[in-house]
Amino acid sequence: MADREFDGHDVLHTLDSHDLIYLIPKREYEAALEGVEKVEDHPIADVGVEPDVEVGVDGEVSHEVNFMYLPSTEEGGDYAVFLTNRDDVAPEDVRGLCNRYSRRWEIENEYKQIKKFLPTMASTDYRVRCFNFLFACLLYNVWRLADYLLKLEIGKPIRDEPVLTAGEAIELLACFLVPYG
Structure with missing residues (x-):
């Protein structure tokens, strides 16, 4: 678990190359708005997972990550976006993983x-x-x-x-x- 300042392709690649599972909040999620829109448009769900998003360094695919979307607890934020290289993240796991992240404080x-x-x-x-x-x-x-x-x-x-x-x-x-x- 790391701060959002560690959200960078080189950092993610290094962590993954050492077989470390990470959970990091996305620094900016403008590019991920499509995933947020899917969650917002869903009639019931308020969390979502976008699995197997390819992350690369210098134009080459390094590894795959899962984007996780859930309502933000911060004032003025609509959704919080986290990413992890953990395999098979189910929507029902998102809140637990992100709560664990917030408890690191x-x-x-x-x-x-x-x-x-x-x-x-x-x-x-x-x-x-x-x-x-x-x-x-x-x-x-x-x-x-x-x-x-x-x-x-x-x-x-x-x-x-x-x-x-x-x-x-x-x-x-x-x-x-x-x-x-």
Whole structure:
């Protein structure tokens, strides 16, 4: 799964040549409007798949992709268009694949939270940097576990905002990690 900036024939060719299955939103879909029109004209369906579209590099066919059309969740957008080199994409699979794509932002948001636990360092030694990152991941997981247990205790839904913020968790951990004296 990659951002729409990776929608380019050379990138798609490279991914496919390494046998990687990709799912990428189409950067611009003016050329794909015919597929959108077919979906819009259909009396029942609001998603569609245009299978086996040939993609090429330098005038030669590189591989085939499937265009997937579904209603856009963005303001002002009519349809979102994704492409994948995955074989046999059925219309009933489109929403699930595209929902999985949209959930990738959760990972990026979680990584931003992990950064809060990273210490400031000047070392360029990869071992020190790796240790600090792994330790930050451990502290992050301790925070998530503590927040989860607090939510269970007070009967708050798990998906709600944290009861214990990352900043509060860092302050509490600092009390135990930094000796007073």
